[in-house]
Amino acid sequence: MDLKQAIASEAYQLGFSAFGVASADYDPIGHNRHLRWIDKGYQVDMRYLEGGTRKRFDPRITVPSAKSVIVCALNYYHKLENDPSKPYISIYARGENYHAIVMDKLKVLCGKMNELAGSCTYKAYADSSPLSEKSLALKAGLGFVGKNGLLILSSNNGRNPAQGSFYFLGSIITDLELEPDSPINRNCGKCRLCIEACPTSAILGDGTIDASRCIAYHTIQNKGEIPEEISSRMSNMIFGCDLCQSVCPFNKDARESDEPRLISDPLLISPDPESFHNMTEEIFTKRFEKSSIGEKGYRLFIRNLSIAVKNSG
Ligand code: SF4
Ligand code: SF4
Numbered sequence: 216m217d218l219k220q221a222i223a224s225e226a227y228q229l230g231f232s233a234f235g236v237a238s239a240d241y242d243p244i245g246h247n248r249h250l251r252w253i254d255k256g257y258q259v260d261m262r263y264l265e266g267g268t269r270k271r272f273d274p275r276i277t278v279p280s281a282k283s284v285i286v287c288a289l290n291y292y293h294k295l296e297n298d299p300s301k302p303y304i305s306i307y308a309r310g311e312n313y314h315a316i317v318m319d320k321l322k323v324l325c326g327k328m329n330e331l332a333g334s335c336t337y338k339a340y341a342d343s344s345p346l347s348e349k350s351l352a353l354k355a356g357l358g359f360v361g362k363n364g365l366l367i368l369s370s371n372n373g374r375n376p377a378q379g380s381f382y383f384l385g386s387i388i389t390d391l392e393l394e395p396d397s398p399i400n401r402n403c404g405k406c407r408l409c410i411e412a413c414p415t416s417a418i419l420g421d422g423t424i425d426a427s428r429c430i431a432y433h434t435i436q437n438k439g440e441i442p443e444e445i446s447s448r449m450s451n452m453i454f455g456c457d458l459c460q461s462v463c464p465f466n467k468d469a470r471e472s473d474e475p476r477l478i479s480d481p482l483l484i485s486p487d488p489e490s491f492h493n494m495t496e497e498i499f500t501k502r503f504e505k506s507s508i509g510e511k512g513y514r515l516f517i518r519n520l521s522i523a524v525k526n527s528g
Contacts, residue, residue, distance in 0.1 A: 218331060219393045225327040226287050229320045230474055231385075232377035233288040233368055235355030238395040239274040239281035239388060245350035246272035248423075257425045261436060263345070271347040278338050280390040286348065286355040287324070288368055289317055292381035292469040293479050295461050297451075302486050302523050305431070305455025306381065308507040309484065310477035315505075317341035317385040325387060336390040341383070348384040356396035363409040363459035364424040369401050379466040409459035414448040418459060430456035434519050435511060446522045453519035454508055480506070491520050 216224070223234040249268055258264040270276045274284050291307050307313060321339035329335055340346050349366050352358065357375060358368040365380040410418045417428035426432040430449050433441045434456070441449070449456075460466055482490070482502070494502070496513040503509030508516060 218391065221331050222285065222324070222328050222393070225331075226285075226324055229324055230289065231287040231320065232290045232382065233357050233375040235286050235352065235357045235375065235396045236393045237284045237286060237351045237354035239278075239284050241269075241273040241275070242347075242350050242354060243272070245347055245353070249347065249350075252423050255425075257419075257423065257427065259427045259432065259437070260439075261426065261432075267345045270345045272350055274346065274351075274388045277344075277346070278336060278388045278390070280336055281388045282390055283388075283393040283395065284351050284355070285324075285328075285387040285389065285393070286352045286357055287317075287321070287385050287387075288352070288357060288377060288382040289313075289320070289385065289474065290377065290381060290470065290472040291383055291474070291477050292379070292466075292472050293477070294471065295457060296485060298485050299451055300527065301451065302453040302488055302491060302520060303451045304453060304483045304486070304508070305457050306479070307383070308454050309479035310474075311505045312507050312510060313383045313477070314341050314343050316474065316476045317383050318343070321385045321387055328387070328389070328391070332391055338388045339385065340388075341385040346386065346388075348386050351386055352384055353398055354395070356399050359399060359401045360422040361409070361463065361465070362403050362407070362420055362422060363413075363418055363463065364422055365460065367463070367465045369399060369465065379469045380460050380463060381466060381469055381472075406464060408462040408464070412458045412462040414450070414458065415445055430458075435507075435515075438515060441518075441522065447526065449519075449522055450526055451523045453516070453523050454511075483508075488520070488524060491516075492524075 226234045274281045297303050318341040325337045352366050358366050361367040367380050368377045415428045417425050499513045
């Protein structure tokens with residue numbers, strides 16, 4: 216078994232569903248696509264997406280000796296249930312905070328990689344830095360970008376059987392020279408299901424999203440007031456929105472994640488609105504200490520909950 220295969224084998228043992236390698240070269244195509252998106256203002260107030268844009272697409276700015284970037288995907292899918300009379304919380308947020316879970320696994324993988332290689336330089340990321348993991352995953356042949364703007368894992372000559380978009384990404388920049396995988400040649404074809412399902416017309420059709428119209432942005436990132444035009448279409452969604460993923464044919468055979476830390480908190484699967492309304496900030500902070508919901512704070516949660524209650528009336 217060569218070094219790359221040995222590292223992949225360790226990644227699969229850690230529970231990752233897909234593994235690929237990209238060269239650490241600058242990605243001008245991804246960079247230009249990102250700049251065009253920023254120019255149109257689709258990032259709204261997410262200023263962290265505007266600064267250091269070259270760094271996002273050039274791993275050698277972060278690790279000058281970098282030769283390769285390992286990209287791994289972790290399945291977070293759990294059965295999607297949505298009772299319109301109850302608040303809806305996106306599947307990804309029903310377990311522990313994914314940054315910590317993916318990062319913990321990557322740290323172990325880095326240790327194994329260092330042992331296998333003798334010694335190497337590495338730096339791990341889990342959606343936590345100015346690094347475009349989607350662009351790296353594309354280069355590493357893990358999948359393609361769907362019209363809904365998400366990376367859709369898709370079989371690459373049977374190398375990675377994982378399929379669909381219910382995956383978290385994590386990456387490791389390293390000075391190891393590993394054979395890069397080839398990008399896959401696949402796309403959505405004529406499908407438009409996500410565009411038709413999006414209640415706020417946020418999907419632009421070219422693989423990008425206008426965040427100013429996206430419910431996921433407003434319920435998770437927007438700390439200010441949500442425009443009436445959007446809030447009136449949020450229905451029961453109080454943290455994220457899975458609509459453009461739930462209709463995607465690539466997710467129709469999605470398998471349940473077996474990651475124990477991603478098991479859904481029973482309170483979040485089909486929540487009783489009253490139990491949320493009666494929750495004080497102190498209880499909220501304790502209850503959601505380890506989750507993405509807790510990270511975003513009590514005020515945002517209560518604001519979104521009030522909109523869902525208004526929409527249900
Ligand atoms: S997350 Fe929801 S609002 Fe955002 S693009 Fe997808 S369907 Fe539309
Ligand atoms: S729903 Fe259809 S158009 Fe949208 S991402 Fe999935 S395959 Fe592509």
